[in-house]
Structures are given as structure tokens and as C-alpha cells.
Amino acid sequence: MNDLARLLVLVGSLCLVAGLLLLGLNRLNLPIGRLPGDFNWRGRGWSVSFPLATSILLSIVLSLILWIVNRFRQ
16 A cells, blocks of 8 residues: 555656646747647637647657666666
8 A cells, every 4th residue: 555655646746747847838938739730629619639749749858858867877
């Protein structure tokens, strides 16, 4: 049970950091979620967003960060 509690604290901390990072990026007026290749459909009373380009960009950035961290750990 102790391991589960630690895991939940870690996941909660990561969510907090990600939320604060998104708030900071929003204040800098970076086009996260509005890049070319992000699809948005709007109708009467509904909207659908599919941020394909943003997802690919975040995947590349996170992969590079994790690769760099892994290189320093070895």
C-alpha cells in the first residue's frame, strides 16, 4: 500500500507541474494547440479539437529531454 501512495503522489506532482507549465506557456502567447496541423471543428453548441501537430511536437521534445537525462545517468 505504501508503494501505491508514493505512485499517486508522484503522478499528482507530475500533473501539477504539467498544469503550471501549460499556464506559463499560455501567458507567453505560444501557439500550443493552434499550430498548423491542429484540427478544430466547430458547430452549434459543440466543438472538437484534434491537436496532431502539437502532440507530435511535444512527443519530440519529451523524447529529447528523456534521452538527455538517460545519457547523463549512465
